[in-house]
Amino acid sequence: MLDSTFAPQHVNGTEYNAETAQNWPEYVNQRDNQLADDHFVTRNGKTFAGTHIIIDLWGAERLDDLELMEATLRKAVEVCGATLLHIHLHHFTPNGGISGVAVLAESHISVHTWPERGFAAFDVFMCGGARPELSIDIFNEAFSPKQTLVNELLRGEVKDD
Structure with a gap:
């Protein structure tokens, strides 16, 4: 049996891997340790x-x-x-x-x-x-x-x- 942590979750028709969604990395500019610009x-x-x-x-x-x-x-x-x-x-x-x-x-x-x-x-x-x-x-x-x-x-x- 699969661990439910890794079972896909569906939100508004989009499938998400629960483990991935819970562990998104925080994007950091490595040069000055600041949060990276989002480039909007x-x-x-x-x-x-x-x-x-x-x-x-x-x-x-x-x-x-x-x-x-x-x-x-x-x-x-x-x-x-x-x-x-x-x-x-x-x-x-x-x-x-x-x-x-x-x-x-x-x-x-x-x-x-x-x-x-x-x-x-x-x-x-x-x-x-x-x-x-x-x-x-x-x-x-x-x-x-x-x-x-x-x-x-x-x-x-x-x-x-």
């Missing part, structure tokens, strides 16, 4: 966790080029002022589509491509001082879409009680 952003009178840019490219080219995709993600990370931790890309066959993620200290950039339709979906979510909107021009330059659609979400917006 305040802009135009709103405070939020980060900006999530959703980018759809239509009529795009070279969406099956794995080397170009990696180079483009690296350039976007740099231009946005983010910190790259890891890139993982998967190349599908037979159509050559790519799915992947650049994991950032500030969050992530994910991509899914459908070369047979000339479509690419990028999600760029960043917190702190990073500027995810700067990735739009990088993706347009690399993949030459006929149409680019962009939506912006402010994630984790702090609401006044």
Whole structure:
């Protein structure tokens, strides 16, 4: 029989491991032993966790080029002022589509491509001082879409009680 300490708990439809939830570490800046900054952003009178840019490219080219995709993600990370931790890309066959993620200290950039339709979906979510909107021009330059659609979400917006 499993110890109930480790049994998952459900709260509002979300499953939590009880042991993990009870032992969340306190995040501390190791240099000066201060609680770490949460990197929330305040802009135009709103405070939020980060900006999530959703980018759809239509009529795009070279969406099956794995080397170009990696180079483009690296350039976007740099231009946005983010910190790259890891890139993982998967190349599908037979159509050559790519799915992947650049994991950032500030969050992530994910991509899914459908070369047979000339479509690419990028999600760029960043917190702190990073500027995810700067990735739009990088993706347009690399993949030459006929149409680019962009939506912006402010994630984790702090609401006044």
